[in-house]
Amino acid sequence: MxxxxxxxxxxxxxxxxxxxxxxxxxxxxxxxxxxxxxxxxRWLEDGTSPATQEWTKKQNxxxxxxxxxxxxxDKLRATLDxxxxxxxxxxxxPRGSRVFYMKREGKQNQPILYVDVTSGEKRTSEVVIxxxxxxxxxxxxxxxxxPSRDGALVAYGLSEGGSExxxxxxxxxxxxKDLPDIIERTRACSLAWNPDGKGFFYTRYPKPGSVPKxxxxxxxxxxxxxxxxDSANDALVFGEGRNAADWPQVALSPDGRxxxxxxxxxxxxxxxxxxxxxxxxxxxxxxxxVEATFKVxxxxxxxxxxxxxxxxxxxxxxxxxxxPKRENWKEIIPQSDDILEGVLPIGxxxxxxxxxxxxxxxxxxxxxxxxxxxxxxTYSSSYGSLSGEATGKEVYYTLQSYLVPxxxxxxxxEPKGLGASEVWKxxxxxxxxxxxxxxxxGVRSKDGTDIPLTLIHKRGMKPDGKTPTVLxxxxxxxxxxxxxFNPTRFLTICEYGGIMAIANLRGGGERGExxxxxxxxxxxxxxxxxxxxxxxxxxEKKLTDRDHLAIMGRSNGGxxxxxxxxxxxxxFKAAVCGVPLLDxxxxxxxxxxxxxxxxxxxxxxADEFKTLHAYSPYHRVKNDTKYPAVLFATAESDxxxxxxxxxxxxxxxxxxxxxxxxxxxRLEDKAGHGQGKPRSKLLDEEVDxxxxxxxxxxxxx
Numbered sequence: 001m002x003x004x005x006x007x008x009x010x011x012x013x014x015x016x017x018x019x020x021x022x023x024x025x026x027x028x029x030x031x032x033x034x035x036x037x038x039x040x041x042r043w044l045e046d047g048t049s050p051a052t053q054e055w056t057k058k059q060n061x062x063x064x065x066x067x068x069x070x071x072x073x074d075k076l077r078a079t080l081d082x083x084x085x086x087x088x089x090x091x092x093x094p095r096g097s098r099v100f101y102m103k104r105e106g107k108q109n110q111p112i113l114y115v116d117v118t119s120g121e122k123r124t125s126e127v128v129i130x131x132x133x134x135x136x137x138x139x140x141x142x143x144x145x146x147p148s149r150d151g152a153l154v155a156y157g158l159s160e161g162g163s164e165x166x167x168x169x170x171x172x173x174x175x176x177k178d179l180p181d182i183i184e185r186t187r188a189c190s191l192a193w194n195p196d197g198k199g200f201f202y203t204r205y206p207k208p209g210s211v212p213k214x215x216x217x218x219x220x221x222x223x224x225x226x227x228x229x230d231s232a233n234d235a236l237v238f239g240e241g242r243n244a245a246d247w248p249q250v251a252l253s254p255d256g257r258x259x260x261x262x263x264x265x266x267x268x269x270x271x272x273x274x275x276x277x278x279x280x281x282x283x284x285x286x287x288x289x290v291e292a293t294f295k296v297x298x299x300x301x302x303x304x305x306x307x308x309x310x311x312x313x314x315x316x317x318x319x320x321x322x323x324p325k326r327e328n329w330k331e332i333i334p335q336s337d338d339i340l341e342g343v344l345p346i347g348x349x350x351x352x353x354x355x356x357x358x359x360x361x362x363x364x365x366x367x368x369x370x371x372x373x374x375x376x377x378t379y380s381s382s383y384g385s386l387s388g389e390a391t392g393k394e395v396y397y398t399l400q401s402y403l404v405p406x407x408x409x410x411x412x413x414e415p416k417g418l419g420a421s422e423v424w425k426x427x428x429x430x431x432x433x434x435x436x437x438x439x440x441x442g443v444r445s446k447d448g449t450d451i452p453l454t455l456i457h458k459r460g461m462k463p464d465g466k467t468p469t470v471l472x473x474x475x476x477x478x479x480x481x482x483x484x485f486n487p488t489r490f491l492t493i494c495e496y497g498g499i500m501a502i503a504n505l506r507g508g509g510e511r512g513e514x515x516x517x518x519x520x521x522x523x524x525x526x527x528x529x530x531x532x533x534x535x536x537x538x539x540e541k542k543l544t545d546r547d548h549l550a551i552m553g554r555s556n557g558g559x560x561x562x563x564x565x566x567x568x569x570x571x572f573k574a575a576v577c578g579v580p581l582l583d584x585x586x587x588x589x590x591x592x593x594x595x596x597x598x599x600x601x602x603x604x605x606a607d608e609f610k611t612l613h614a615y616s617p618y619h620r621v622k623n624d625t626k627y628p629a630v631l632f633a634t635a636e637s638d639x640x641x642x643x644x645x646x647x648x649x650x651x652x653x654x655x656x657x658x659x660x661x662x663x664x665x666r667l668e669d670k671a672g673h674g675q676g677k678p679r680s681k682l683l684d685e686e687v688d689x690x691x692x693x694x695x696x697x698x699x700x701x
Contacts, residue, residue: 015660018066021058023651024051033606035613037585044647045590047636052647056667059650063631063664070691072701079495079701080686083487084679087111088406089425091385092396095151098173099396100128101408102142105427109138109678113145113156115173128154129171135160141676144189148197149254153179155193155200157186161637162672164188168202170227183231187639192252192259199226201237201250201259217592217639218244222261238273238283245594253298254390258321260286260298266598267477268517270294274303274321284324293478293513299345299390304332306343312513314340316350316369332369339512344386344395349413351395353383357452357510358440358483362397364417373417380438382482388413396424402438402456405429405485429485435459436494438483443503443537446529449518452504453534454483455543457494468498468697469544471535475505475527476556477599478516488686496699499543503534505560521601522611528563535564535571547573550628550693554578555641555673562617562649565630574629574661574696576689579638579673582645584616585609590642618649621656629661629696631689635671643667661696 028039044052087105094100097118104111110131117124134140143166145156152173157166168183185205193200206219221239225231238261239248247264257278263271272287272294287294292309298321305317316333333340338354338361345351349372350365360383363375384398384406393413400406407426412419437459443451461467470493474481481504484490490500504510507519507527519527535551538544551572553561558580565575585603587593601608613619630653634646650665657663666688671677677685694701 014658017657017660018062018662020654020663021055021062023055023655025655032585032603032613033609035609037613037619039586041648041651044651045586045642045644047643047647055651056647056665059647059665060667063666066662066664067666067688067691070695072694073687073691076691076694076701077683077687080488080492080683080690083491084683084686086405086429086485086487087427088400088485089398089408089427090406091387091398092408092424093147093387094389094392094394094396095147095149096389098147098151099424100145100147100151100154101425103425103427104679107679108132109680110141110676113142113154115151126173128173129156131158134158137670138678138680139670139676143187143676146189146191146193146200148193148200149195150197153193153197155189155191155202157189159187159676161670162635162674162676163637163639164672164675165639168204179227181225181227181229181231183225183234190249192250194252195254195256199224201252203248203250215244218594220247222248222250245597247595251296251298253300253303255300257300258298258303260296260303262294262296264293266595268293268513268520268598272296272305274298274324276321284321286319286324295342297343297345302345304343304345304350305329306340308513311335313338314512316340316343316352318367332367333365334369339509341383342386344388345390346388346392346395346413347390351386351388351413351418353386353397355382355480355482355510357504358454360482362395362411362418364413373414376411376418376421380440380483382484400485401483402454402485402490403429403436429487436491441537443530443534445506445526445533447526449506449526449530451506451530451534452510453537454502454504456490456500456502458497461497461499463499463543465542465545466548467544468493468496468548468694468699469501469538469550470498470693470697471501471503471531471538471549471551472557473503473505473527473531473534473551473553473560474555474557475503475507475519475530475560477507478509478513479556480504480509482510488682488690492686492690493693496694496701498697498699499538501534501538503531505530507556520599521608524600524611525615527560528567528615531560531564532568532571535568539571546571548697550574550576550697552576552578552689552693554580556581558582558641558645559584559617563615563620565628566617566620566622567615569625569627572628574631574693576631576633576693577646577649578633579635579641579643580617580632580645580649581641582616582649583618584612585619587645590644591639593641618645618652621649621652623656624658625656626659627653627657627661627663628659629663629692631662631664631666631692633666633668633685633689635668635673637670637672640673664692 090102092101102111113129143157168186170179191202222237223234273283295306297304303319341353354361361375364372381401388395408424410424561577632646634643
């Protein structure tokens with residue numbers, strides 16, 4: 001062979017792919033609805049097996065060596081450390097002269113629960129619960145908290161290592177100590193105090209061994225606890241004999257008479273029941289077998305329902321509990337072009353939060369639905385949860401944007417609407433106003449649907465067709481991606497001269513329930529088409545190109561990234577796939593995933609199986625395909641999405657890819673789905689994430 005031919009072959013040869021740790025291949029074949037399904041890495045589903053643990057150890061070591069060798073990590077860490085110093089505040093809960101809220105700032109690992117107490121003209125802040133002092137590694141998390149009606153007691157839940165498996169305790173503010181009452185298995189607890197503060201209704205899960213194995217994450221029920229009693233003897237109030245996947249939430253009218261239980265059955269359907277606590281009678285059915293969602297706010301004489309029944313943009317109904325039949329219901333706030341996000345009755349006024357993509361509005365209405373005065377409008381910003389007392393005269397809420405950290409504002413309730421805004425609590429941002437720009441464009445999806453896309457970059461930056469760009473999305477569970485201050489996620493690429501793109505995909509709630517339904521069940525492929533269309537737009541408009549475009553997402557967004565990578569591997573240079581769902585034919589068999597069947601579908605159903613099999617990322621991986629670089633990030637204590645998805649997908653893609661770009665697994669210990677992750681661990685994760693992305697996009701920190 002001539003020398004020039006040999007040299008040509010050498011020069012044209014693909015670089016070798018990394019020498020990954022070996023992964024055992026098993027011959028596992030299932031036949032589902034007549035289709036043969038191979039699953040060579042099913043053995044990696046068992047995270048407790050020595051073989052899986054040894055494999056994980058080697059994968060983590062391989063990833064650690066690769067990531068630690070990337071340039072500029074120290075400089076990048078300093079930047080991200082500065083971003084995380086900003087902290088933030090949560091929506092407050094007022095109780096008379098006390099207002100409870102959470103705040104994290106500076107180097108604190110966990111947010112602290114504070115109470116501000118007003119006496120005359122004086123206001124003082126006191127620490128109620130500081131999780132930073134509860135464990136050496138700061139992995140003890142304050143999951144949730146509920147002050148009693150007078151604010152003298154706080155029921156709260158703690159969990160360890162990101163597990164979210166809360167244990168309920170009660171803090172006495174007078175002594176600063178906990179009462180003897182301890183209740184386990186109160187994950188994501190819903191709780192309503194009696195007006196006298198001597199007991200509460202709450203939700204908890206069954207004791208292991210009391211239900212069949214694997215059912216401990218279901219069968220959530222409502223109980224009543226009287227202070228001082230043994231919780232093992234707490235009375236079961238609601239849930240006996242119901243579907244194991246039902247998700248009840250409790251609420252109580254201010255006078256303690258009307259107990260309301262809302263049962264969520266997925267993210268597109270709910271049921272409502274209520275009980276008169278003055279009478280020894282059964283629950284009355286308010287809503288049942290209706291294909292719609294209902295959010296409930298009980299008051300002494302009315303039960304307010306925020307619903308999308310025959311109103312995809314939501315409306316508000318009022319029900320007199322003593323006249324609960326449908327013909328007596330009254331429509332208070334009708335549906336409009338805006339999305340009605342929330343409503344809160346305060347005195348004789350209803351405070352409502354409306355949104356339309358990147359515009360948020362606060363409005364007030366009378367009890368009969370008459371608009372009062374002008375609304376408070378913000379653009380490219382978002383309001384958080386409304387809070388205020390039933391008989392109060394002011395409303396609290398959080399306000400934030402991509403560039404401004406969350407702050408708590410307060411407005412008085414006036415006869416003709418809302419009073420002037422007052423910044424009640426805030427933290428400062430490290431970004432000078434005007435140095436970054438945020439703007440919105442429309443993207444045409446595959447079927448012609450207009451998809452909103454937000455772009456963020458430094459002012460004066462001119463894209464050259466090769467600008468490093470990161471595209472983020474979620475698209476599911478009726479969750480809206482409103483402007484949120486998260487500088488490590490949304491502003492890091494901007495710091496290094498790139499573009500951050502955030503897509504509002506179908507499946508979310510940005511355009512009401514119609515938008516949600518257009519991206520769930522049999523229509524889930526729309527979400528992936530929207531995301532791919534956003535990527536193609538960025539390239540078509542010469543903002544970037546394939547070699548400078550990365551994607552990222554977490555949880556349902558991890559499924560999104562997995563689908564995009566397997567459907568269009570040619571479109572991206574790199575991807576970060578966080579705590580993902582990837583095997584959509586077996587997802588429902590693990591942890592709490594049966595709760596998501598109403599959103600994704602049931603693989604045991606023949607028709608729904610076809611939809612899931614068509615996009616399931618684990619089943620779309622093809623051999624000898626040049627896949628982009630992928631970092632799978634997950635955690636061993638995740639009790640929502642089992643890390644088995646990331647393990648199996650890592651092994652499969654490492655074997656299948658023909659690219660020299662890395663397929664890495666980052667499986668973290670003492671961490672879960674993300675809630676409550678301490679600042680120190682979050683910083684480590686962000687340094688790995690962004691050193692990986694910046695390196696693949698050709699950016700030097």
